[in-house]
Amino acid sequence: MTTIQSLNACSDADFVDALRGIYEHSPWIAARAAQARPFASLASLKLALQSTVDAASIDEQLALLRAHPELAGKAAIAGALTAESTDEQASSGLDRCTAHEYAQLHALNADYNGRFGFPFILAVKGPTGRGLTRQAIIATFERRIGNTRGDELREALRQVHRIAEIRLNALLGITPSLGAVVMDWCEVLGALSDDESNLTCAYMTPAHRRTAAHIADWMRAAGMTVHVDAVGNVVGRYAAAQPGAKTLATGSHYDTVRDGGKYDGRLGILLPVALVAELHARGQRLPYDLEVIAFSEEEGVRFRSTFLGSSALAGSFDMALLDAVDSDAVTLGDALAQAGHDVASIAAIARDPASMLGFVEVHIEQGPVLLERGLPLGVVSAIAGSSRYLVELSGVASHAGTTPMGMRRDAAAAAAEIVLLVEDRCRNGDALVGTVGQLNVPAGSVNVIPGACRLSLDIRAADDAVRLAAVDDILAGISAICTRRGIGEKLFKLLEIDAVPCAPRLMAQLGAAVEGAGLPRFDLPSGAGHDAMRMAQLTDVAMLFVRCGNGGISHNPLETMTADDADIAGRVLLDFLLDFSDN
Numbered sequence: 001m002t003t004i005q006s007l008n009a010c011s012d013a014d015f016v017d018a019l020r021g022i023y024e025h026s027p028w029i030a031a032r033a034a035q036a037r038p039f040a041s042l043a044s045l046k047l048a049l050q051s052t053v054d055a056a057s058i059d060e061q062l063a064l065l066r067a068h069p070e071l072a073g074k075a076a077i078a079g080a081l082t083a084e085s086t087d088e089q090a091s092s093g094l095d096r097c098t099a100h101e102y103a104q105l106h107a108l109n110a111d112y113n114g115r116f117g118f119p120f121i122l123a124v125k126g127p128t129g130r131g132l133t134r135q136a137i138i139a140t141f142e143r144r145i146g147n148t149r150g151d152e153l154r155e156a157l158r159q160v161h162r163i164a165e166i167r168l169n170a171l172l173g174i175t176p177s178l179g180a181v182v183m184d185w186c187e188v189l190g191a192l193s194d195d196e197s198n199l200t201c202a203y204m205t206p207a208h209r210r211t212a213a214h215i216a217d218w219m220r221a222a223g224m225t226v227h228v229d230a231v232g233n234v235v236g237r238y239a240a241a242q243p244g245a246k247t248l249a250t251g252s253h254y255d256t257v258r259d260g261g262k263y264d265g266r267l268g269i270l271l272p273v274a275l276v277a278e279l280h281a282r283g284q285r286l287p288y289d290l291e292v293i294a295f296s297e298e299e300g301v302r303f304r305s306t307f308l309g310s311s312a313l314a315g316s317f318d319m320a321l322l323d324a325v326d327s328d329a330v331t332l333g334d335a336l337a338q339a340g341h342d343v344a345s346i347a348a349i350a351r352d353p354a355s356m357l358g359f360v361e362v363h364i365e366q367g368p369v370l371l372e373r374g375l376p377l378g379v380v381s382a383i384a385g386s387s388r389y390l391v392e393l394s395g396v397a398s399h400a401g402t403t404p405m406g407m408r409r410d411a412a413a414a415a416a417e418i419v420l421l422v423e424d425r426c427r428n429g430d431a432l433v434g435t436v437g438q439l440n441v442p443a444g445s446v447n448v449i450p451g452a453c454r455l456s457l458d459i460r461a462a463d464d465a466v467r468l469a470a471v472d473d474i475l476a477g478i479s480a481i482c483t484r485r486g487i488g489e490k491l492f493k494l495l496e497i498d499a500v501p502c503a504p505r506l507m508a509q510l511g512a513a514v515e516g517a518g519l520p521r522f523d524l525p526s527g528a529g530h531d532a533m534r535m536a537q538l539t540d541v542a543m544l545f546v547r548c549g550n551g552g553i554s555h556n557p558l559e560t561m562t563a564d565d566a567d568i569a570g571r572v573l574l575d576f577l578l579d580f581s582d583n
């Protein structure tokens with residue numbers, strides 16, 4: 001039986017031999033990684049192997065990629081694959097392709113190899129380790145063939161690491177069972193939708209209420225007492241060993257955007273529920289009341305009013321929102337009443353800050369930073385503040401054929417300069433991002449110089465001073481562009497939210513738990529808003545980010561993560577909960 005201990009204790013030659021099948025025909029990886037022994041954990045062994053490949057020359061990396069067989073290729077048919085590859089390809093049914101699927105895969109293999117110069121590599125055992133369907137494999141193949149070569153080279157290497165991760169698990173007899181349970185639950189909830197063709201779970205719809213019921217059932221089965229409050233938050237409480245203890249809360253939201261992903265929000269609810277089930281099974285209580293809160297609304301899809309769930313807990317629920325209407329003219333108040341909620345009880349949801357020890361939220365990163373760094377987890381330093389504006393530019397609409405270039409007042413050309421100004425100003429800022437997400441020429445025509453243009457600005461940074469300096473520069477730049485071009489400008493401020501820093505004492509405890517798992521602590525800001533922003537009005541907050549696959553995409557059905565990453569996030573959160581200190 002191979003263990004981390006035996007891998008640490010054996011000779012270099014035996015180490016290389018034990019890891020022979022982990023990276024396809026590439027024993028040099030284990031040989032170099034052997035020098036980094038001893039490894040504190042399986043996670044640190046995986047990281048050492050990855051770092052070895054990342055530090056290798058481009059020729060070595062390409063040789064590693066080229067050591068892999070084609071998916072469902074000639075070698076598979078001739079039986080000339082390594083034992084590991086044969087098993088993996090068979091697990092996805094690639095040995096049972098239809099004639100049409102073989103033809104598709106062979107054409108894709110040839111296109112891909114011609115374009116990139118190495119074979120298409122995909123961990124066919126997938127995010128859960130139990131195998132992707134042939135349809136999913138072909139869809140991924142078709143998507144990735146459109147990548148740039150640099151992006152695809154990095155993705156191929158990440159897939160090689162994922163294959164190695166699954167093979168290492170098998171070698172060491174380790175199953176990421178906690179992570180797999182959580183991913184299975186996300187799959188169950190992902191099937192409850194307002195829309196048959198995708199995952200949409202908007203506030204107080206039938207799918208939303210069924211989702212809440214599932215979460216409540218899992219919480220009860222995990223040994224928690226459960227109540228659903230007047231805004232639809234599902235609150236599971238795992239009582240302390242002693243009565244009268246304070247509360248440490250964790251959780252996230254269970255609503256989704258339209259056509260969203262399965263892990264956004266839900267991971268941060270279901271992971272702690274699975275942990276409580278473990279604690280309950282071994283009869284272990286914590287020195288505080290642990291609450292897992294499934295916030296009913298964060299995304300703002302139905303009533304365009306975000307953070308309904310967490311603002312109610314924080315005592316900042318805006319009762320005027322009860323009159324907000326959805327696209328069918330149903331008010332928020334009526335939607336709540338129809339679901340059996342008593343709006344008169346909303347104010348009573350607010351918690352007493354003195355009863356709270358803190359709030360920690362686990363969430364998928366929804367970006368590519370951890371993925372690019374090869375790290376499963378990150379500690380959030382702050383949730384970025386944001387400034388949003390609408391800019392209306394007015395020029396002169398005139399004939400596209402008869403107006404000489406030097407005599408135009410083109411509102412869209414001014415907007416184009418503004419887009420590039422935003423990009424340029426935010427490119428080198430510290431945790432600063434700027435986006436023009438809306439850009440249109442109202443009633444524009446192909447043969448008319450744009451007389452008007454409307455565009456949006458979204459500027460975010462983890463540091464308020466950095467953001468406000470960028471906003472000042474960008475607004476001054478817009479004025480300069482408009483003056484030079486003879487364009488009128490009107491500016492409307494839509495939103496200004498300050499950044500929410502995470503509590504250093506909670507970050508330190510999360511960081512210690514990450515390091516305890518044999519991983520480096522890596523801090524990063526959150527560019528997206530989260531329930532923790534509202535909970536920060538009530539108590540100290542912290543967040544743990546989990547790596548997203550597929551280039552870090554989120555708010556999209558392609559959003560993905562792995563059972564291994566969910567599992568290690570669970571182990572880290574459990575250590576954090578067990579070692580929690582209120583100092």
Ligand SMILES: [Zn+2]
Nearest residue numbers: 253264265363
């Ligand atoms: Zn979310």
